[in-house]
Amino acid sequence: MQVTETLNEGLKREYSIKLTADELDEKVNAKLAEAQPEVQLKGFRKGKVPMALLKKQFGQQVMGEAMQEAIDGAMSQHFEDTGDRPALQPNVEMTNKDWQEGQDVEVSMSYEKLPEIPEVDMKALSLEKMVVTPADADVDEALQSLAASAQxxxxxxxxxxxxxxxxxxxxxxxxxxxxxxxxxxxxxxxxxxxxxxxxxxxxxxxxxxxxxxxxxxxxxxxxxxxxxxxxxxxxxxxxxxxxxxxxxPAPVDDELAKKYGAEDLEALKGQIRERLQAEYDQAARAVMKRKLLDQLDAQVQFDLPPSLVETEAKQIAHQLYHEDHPDDHGHDHGEIEPTDEHYKLAERRVRLGLLLAELGQKNDIQVSDSEMTQAVMQQARQYPGQERQFFEFVQQNPQMRQQIQAPIFEDKVVDYVFELADISEKPVSKEELQQAVEALEEEDAG
Structure with a gap:
């Protein structure tokens, strides 16, 4: 098996793979010899079918299998030897398409390799965490809302x-x-x-x-x-x-608390305070996460696989088109050409995605089975009465599993970085936190 590099440009790689006729014939004979003891044909006892007859009867089928196994093996060995990780599935095609039995097999393999990701000194990252403590007025406002709902x-x-x-x-x-x-x-x-x-x-x-x-x-x-x-x-x-x-509105008293599963009014206030604190913490985390990603995007630079950027830009353009045309539910709207802004956003997403994936891999960060199950259950609640069908759909659809797993993995990597970064707390008002969240939403919309 001969592998020859034909292109080395940036992250693009192309190789010519040659499987000689003798190598292919040797592999076919080996596979037939391996199968011979179990083969039984009319007129022959099991395991006694002559090799020449086996080759005549099954040679074409086995040749296709041997050819595919040889090419796959050569590719696997190439990636193991070079350490290259293809950004997308390599493009493999036979170059001598008029091939006939007895000739060498010539194949072209091309791909874009994932770049080398530079090291990040996470302890040098400086972040500010907005801290909001629920005020009594916030708890009272929530109580009045519950009372109105129980009117x-x-x-x-x-x-x-x-x-x-x-x-x-x-x-x-x-x-x-x-x-x-x-x-x-x-x-x-x-x-x-x-x-x-x-x-x-x-x-x-x-x-x-x-x-x-x-x-x-x-x-x-x-x-x-x-x-x-x-x-x-x-x-x-x-x-x-x-x-x-x-x-x-229902009176704000112990009876109202019991309607919402609390022992008394003070217990209900405690539950509300905990819920508000969780909401504030989640919002503050979203703001801090954006600041972290902004820092990483500004500090870490490396070449990006053009195919990943192109794919991401097209997805962004398609998504934004449907957001702007909510009544257009089909996909027969023709090609949507990404703009410069789409490509700019795509480059950021691809860069940060590759960086976070590298951090996660190097630090053995994984999404556990229980975390996946919990996430699937949460999404299944959106389909009451069809939860089982949704579970089965996810099990049979690797792309759907990846869509569910990706944000969980990203958050776990971000939490890992938070543990190492220099984080200072800044007490702020609820209104200041809300303004920061709205600023994020405006950036996303823009």
């Missing part, structure tokens, strides 16, 4: 007009073209105005109604309505308003 509705004074946010108790009968339809009627139905739980336009027409009013509500079913016989149709609902009720 009751009390009858308004006689003759009061329904307002947005009120609950109206109604009887209604719906009809299309004068014919009542199944599922279009109910009695004593409690409807909260502004909840958007009914057909668009229905609730708005009951604002201002009073107990005892008869209201003819006219609406159109959406074109995408679930019941095809009603989709896009105009409907009339004969509606009787039986009561108008105003929302009354």
């Amino acid at each position: 009751n509705f009390e009858d308004r004074e006689a003759g009061a007009a329904a307002q947005d946010g009120d609950q109206v108790v109604i009887d209604f009968k719906g009809s299309v073209d004068g014919e009542e339809f199944e599922g279009g009627a109910a009695e004593d139905y409690p409807l909260t105005l502004g909840s958007d739980s009914f057909i668009p336009g229905f609730e708005e027409q009951l604002v201002g109604a009073k107990a005892g009013d008869e209201v003819e509500v006219k609406v159109s079913f959406p074109e995408e309505y679930g019941a095809e016989h009603l989709a896009g149709k105009e409907a009339t609902f004969a509606t009787t308003v039986k009561a108008v009720k105003a929302p009354e």
Whole structure:
């Protein structure tokens, strides 16, 4: 087997691999000899089929297998000898495409190698961590929000007009073209105005109604309505308003706490404080992570595989196109050419991705099975009733597993760097932290 370098330019490599006819024939004979004891053909006892007949019967099939194994072996040996790591799957093709049995096999292998990643002195990295402590006012605000969610509705004074946010108790009968339809009627139905739980336009027409009013509500079913016989149709609902009720927040007391699974009000306050602290810490970590990545991007420079940058730029352009065109759900929009800004962002992502991957590999940072299972379970909750199917899909889809694993791995590497970097804490207000988070979101949007 002969391997000859034909291109060495930057990170691009190309090699010519030659498998001589004699080497191929030797490998074919070896594979046939290995299989011979188990082969049984008509007229011959098991293991007694002559080699010449075996070669005539199975030679072509075995030759293809031997050729593939030889090329794969040569590639594996090449990467082991050179230490090269291809950025993407190497491109391998036969150069003597009119090859015939008895001739040498000539193959071209080309790839872009991953660059050498320079060492990073992580102890020299200087970061600032924003620290926010939940104030009593923040806890009280959260308590009021919980009380509003646990609200009751009390009858308004006689003759009061329904307002947005009120609950109206109604009887209604719906009809299309004068014919009542199944599922279009109910009695004593409690409807909260502004909840958007009914057909668009229905609730708005009951604002201002009073107990005892008869209201003819006219609406159109959406074109995408679930019941095809009603989709896009105009409907009339004969509606009787039986009561108008105003929302009354639940009292902030031990009973409210028990509704949310806490032993008493003080315990609920403690839970809220812990939740707020976790939210603030998570936001502060996101800000500090961005600052870390900015420092690494500025300090660490190395050549990037053009193919990785090109692939990433196209993905960015495609993603941003769909964000700008949310109604375009298909992929028949033609080629989307990346801009200079897309390439600039792609270079940053590829550089940081390669750097973090190198740090993770050198320091034996791995995503455990339990961490993966937990992440898959979290995503599976987005598909109630189909959790098992989602698990099976992830198990059978390596690309999906990689998509789930990648952010977990990145966060573990970032946490490792945080442990070594020089981090100082800076107490700030909730508003200052929020401004920092909004600044990140604006950068991402831009």
